[in-house]
Amino acid sequence: RDGEEKSFEVTLSELEGAMAAGGSVRSTYGLSVAPLEKTDRGSLGVRYGVSVESVAPDSPFAGALETGDVILEVNRQPIRSESDLAATLEAAPESRPVAIRLLRRGQPLFLAVELD
Helix, strand or coil: CCCCCCCCCCCCCCCCCCHHHHCCHHHHHCEEEEECCHHHHHHHCCCCCEEEEEECCCCCCCCCCCCCCEEEEECCEECCCHHHHHHHHHHCCCCCCEEEEEEECCEEEEEEECCC
């Protein structure tokens, strides 16, 4: 931040399971995701993943992720739920970008995103 003041929009809601300890992906990273339904997994040919529902303009993922992207892995860790995503992002080294394997419009894509 270099001493600059920043404002964030935060949505509060009841957290479940592991998310209660670390904060949600939405409030921490400006990212809203949903688990893939079984039919979606089948039609995409994947066993797991979360669908990106929205990306806040001030999110570190703005300009990288798009609504409808399906996040499959972050730093080689499979992502099956919002809590998987939050835990993997929290465990990521601050000095390096996170590696994201995803599907965009059904096509595989790899991204590196700085979380700062």
